[in-house]
Amino acid sequence: MTDDAENPAADALREEALAWLIRVEAEDATPEDWAALTDWLEADPAHLEAYEAVEALSAEIDANAAGLREIAARGNVVAFAPRRPRRVWMPAAAAAAAALFILPVAWRGYQGVPVVYQTGQGETREVALTDGTQIRLDARSRMTVRLGWGARRVKLDGAQAAFDVAHDPRRPFLIDVGDQQVKVVGTAFNIRQDDRQVVVTVRRGVVEVRQPDLGPQPVARLVRGQELRHQVGAAKSVQASVDPDAAFGWTMGRLVCDDRPLTEIVADLNRRYATPIALSPRAARMRFSGVLDLADQDALVDRLAKYLALNVDRGGGKITLR
Numbered sequence: 180m181t182d183d184a185e186n187p188a189a190d191a192l193r194e195e196a197l198a199w200l201i202r203v204e205a206e207d208a209t210p211e212d213w214a215a216l217t218d219w220l221e222a223d224p225a226h227l228e229a230y231e232a233v234e235a236l237s238a239e240i241d242a243n244a245a246g247l248r249e250i251a252a253r254g255n256v257v258a259f260a261p262r263r264p265r266r267v268w269m270p271a272a273a274a275a276a277a278a279l280f281i282l283p284v285a286w287r288g289y290q291g292v293p294v295v296y297q298t299g300q301g302e303t304r305e306v307a308l309t310d311g312t313q314i315r316l317d318a319r320s321r322m323t324v325r326l327g328w329g330a331r332r333v334k335l336d337g338a339q340a341a342f343d344v345a346h347d348p349r350r351p352f353l354i355d356v357g358d359q360q361v362k363v364v365g366t367a368f369n370i371r372q373d374d375r376q377v378v379v380t381v382r383r384g385v386v387e388v389r390q391p392d393l394g395p396q397p398v399a400r401l402v403r404g405q406e407l408r409h410q411v412g413a414a415k416s417v418q419a420s421v422d423p424d425a426a427f428g429w430t431m432g433r434l435v436c437d438d439r440p441l442t443e444i445v446a447d448l449n450r451r452y453a454t455p456i457a458l459s460p461r462a463a464r465m466r467f468s469g470v471l472d473l474a475d476q477d478a479l480v481d482r483l484a485k486y487l488a489l490n491v492d493r494g495g496g497k498i499t500l501r
Contacts, residue, residue, distance in 0.1 A: 183224055184191070189229075190294045192225060192229045195229070195341065196225075196230040197233050200233050201208070203205055203328075210349060214376050216328075216329075224421075227479075232426040237437065242372060255376070258392070265462075274486060276500070280327050283361045291324075291326045291328075291332065292325065293323050294323070295322070295324075295474075296321070296323065297320070297321045299319065300452070301318050303315065303316060303317055303430075308324065308345075308393055310331060310350070312331070312343065313342075314342055314343075315430050317338065317339035317340060317371075319337070319450040320337065320339055320435070320449050320450075321335070322334065330352075331350050332354075332403060333346070333355070335374065337372060338370070338372055339369070339370065340369070340370055341369045341426075341427055341430050341441065342354075343367055345365060346364060349362065352364065352365075356372050356377050357440045358392060358411050358412065359409060360389075360399075361379055361387070362387040362389065363383065363387070364384075365388050366381065367381075368386050369426040371426070373443075374446055375407045375411040376410055376411070377408075378406065378408050378409075379401060380423055380427075381402060381404070382426070382427065383403055390416075390455055404421060405418060406418070406423075406454040421437070424436075425437060432472065432473050433470055433472060434447060434470070438466050438468050439466060440465075441462055441466060441487070442458065444483075445457075448473075454498055455497045456480065456498050456500065457498070458500050465487050467483065470482070480498055
């Protein structure tokens with residue numbers, strides 16, 4: 180925060196943030212208290228800045244409790260700032276600040292501690308979150324999860340994942356993927372991200388998609404059997420009706436294709452196999468419809484080649500379809 184030692188408004192905001200911290204960390208704090216805190220934090224960036232400063236003070240006090248208890252008991256509560264002399268807060272805040280000695284750090288609880296899940300080539304992973312949400316993470320995928328008090332947040336990086344989100348109207352489930360954000364309360368859906376393309380397919384419930392660069396309003400609301408395809412950086416997305424179970428085929432060892440570009444199919448396959456698949460310019464222009472069994476790479480490649488009348492070259496550490 181800026182230097183506001185002589186700023187009554189900043190002092191008042193700091194006291195308000197301090198009161199919020201004490202309120203939500205009290206033994207009788209309720210979910211309504213946390214919801215109210217969330218509203219207050221999101222109402223103004225200055226609120227969040229003040230709250231983080233108070234949380235930092237709480238951590239400082241916890242780390243130096245023995246030496247500071249005596250100061251607090253005398254009614255002089257010290258605020259800490261790097262490379263600056265210590266200064267005294269107003270007496271009105273002293274009693275409230277003294278209570279911080281027995282409070283844990285609240286901001287981490289509000290925001291959630293980040294947990295990273297990652298898979299390697301050909302590896303999938305089942306993730307069960309503590310809120311009851313089930314996630315299946317595809318090969319060569321990375322996901323960061325924060326289960327906070329006000330929201331459940333996920334960041335996907337070059338990933339494919341199938342979600343079955345536990346219903347919790349107090350904590351929306353927010354997924355940042357590419358330049359979009361997917362918001363749900365409780366539903367089942369699949370997200371695929373590759374080559375700067377994001378595909379969201381809904382199997383149950385309702386999913387809201389936002390593109391923050393275009394403003395706060397949703398760009399789409401998807402229900403069962405609807406899919407949204409978006410190229411990162413584009414102003415518009417393409418929405419279509421689909422068989423939602425096809426998007427989940429990979430979770431059962433199958434790739435279900437309905438007139439998909441061969442380039443997309445190969446990008447999916449290269450998540451799974453140690454030997455990469457490449458396409459000649461002619462093959463890259465082709466499309467395929469059908470079901471591919473992912474268990475055997477050689478059999479899968481041979482089927483694709485036969486169906487599309489392509490030749491298969493195996494050499495140089497890769498398989499090339501021509």
